[in-house]
Amino acid sequence: MKEPSARLRVTSRVKWESVLNIFLQPSLVRSALIGLIRKAHLGSYKFRLKIGAVERPHYGYIVYNAARLAQKLNHKRMSVLEFGVAGGRGLLNLEYHVRQIEALVPIKIDIYGFDTGEGLPRPVDYRDLPYHWKEGFFKMDIPELRSKLNFAKLVLGNVDVTAERFFAEHEPAPIGAVIHDFDFYSSTAMALKLFDENEKYFLPRIYCYFDDTVGDETSLYNDYTGQRLAIHEFNQAHESKKLAVPYHLISRKSVESWYHQIFIYHDFKHRQYNEFISEENQQLPI
Ligand SMILES: C[S@@+](CC[C@H](N)C(=O)[O-])C[C@H]1O[C@@H](n2cnc3c(N)ncnc32)[C@H](O)[C@@H]1O
Incomplete structure (x- = not known):
């Protein structure tokens, strides 16, 4: 035959x-x-976000919840960062979510997108998963993306340089949500160093999404390489700052895989960490 x-x-x-x-x-x-x-x-954006019927529900989820926290803590403005922009689909999607969320929560939201502009740098060692990633993947068309963006700002260059200058150059409003999509262990570890800056630039709890933590049979993300290793080392190195698992999400009846990619950053010593933000009336009937 x-x-x-x-x-x-x-x-x-x-x-x-x-x-x-x-x-x-x-x-x-x-x-x-x-x-x-x-x-x-x-239905409304709020309804669609609640049931996950939006493009990139994880982007909407972290921005919406960060905005609500910022409002409860009496902030008028906050920032959202995306580490790893590539062609810019994620950044454009973030602009969509921010517009919708600004109409629901009385707060102004700024967006910053970090990228080399030239695609992935050379992997440093096995921790950057060179069996899965190659230098030059995801090159950005900078003029094309700039022409499409409405208000998000691009922070171009290797994050080891741009992260150092970021706060002095932009004086950002407190950061409430962060998307980590740098793919590499080395780049993610550098991005996490931002959390060592002055606490005035951060909310006490920050909604984070780590794109490269679930993967598939080729990427085989694990606790000893890639983003999961960067998260683990961050937690080991910081006594009062932790990236924590969102048990409230992963214990839901119907679990989406992106729930496993959310981590909540806690800064226990932040001056606003203990401010009461919950329901005032929690009296239970006898
Ligand atoms: C997978 S892509 C991002 C995709 C994008 N978030 C999206 O959803 O469309 C990863 C990006 O991270 C950037 N990147 C990785 N390491 C970097 C570093 N050290 N400094 C700046 N950018 C870096 C690369 O240039 C690449 O464009």
Whole structure:
């Protein structure tokens, strides 16, 4: 019998994987409904964010919750950072979420996107996963992206240089949410050094998303390399500052994989850490 062509084999493998994916979904009906609501923009932004029916729900989740915290702590302005911009899809998506959230929470939100502009630097060693990443991946078209951005600011250059100058150059409003998408251990570790700056630049608790912490059978992210190692070392090196697992998310009945990519930064000695922000009336009836 004649062997099927290579193209046919690839196409049938792709189809087979899509069929398999259907069965890996937690609830078919639920996922289909959420997809429909997202595509058709049904209901308010707040409703769609709540059920995850928005593009990049994790971006919306961290910005919305940071904005609410900032408001409770009486801030009028806050900042959101994205480490790793590449082509800029994430930054443009952030602008969308920020616009929607500014209409819900009385606070101004600034966005800063950090990137070399030239794609990934050379991996330093095995901790940067050179079996998965290569120098020059994700080069940015700077003029094209600038022409599309409305208000997000680009901070271009290697983060080991730009992070040092960032606070003096921009005097940012307190940072409430951070997206870490630098891919490498070395770059993420440098980005985390920002948390050593003066506490006036930060909320006492910061909603963080780490893109490269779940992955697949090729990336095989783990506790000993990549972003997870950077997080682990940060926690080891800081006694009163920790990146903590969001138990409130991962204990939900229906768990999305991005819940496992959220970490909450706590600065226990921050002057606003102990300010009461919860419900005033917590009296329970007998
Ligand atoms: C996966 S891409 C970011 C994708 C983007 N967040 C998105 O969702 O569209 C990773 C980016 O990190 C940047 N990067 C990695 N290490 C860096 C470093 N040390 N300094 C500045 N940028 C870095 C690379 O230039 C690359 O564009």
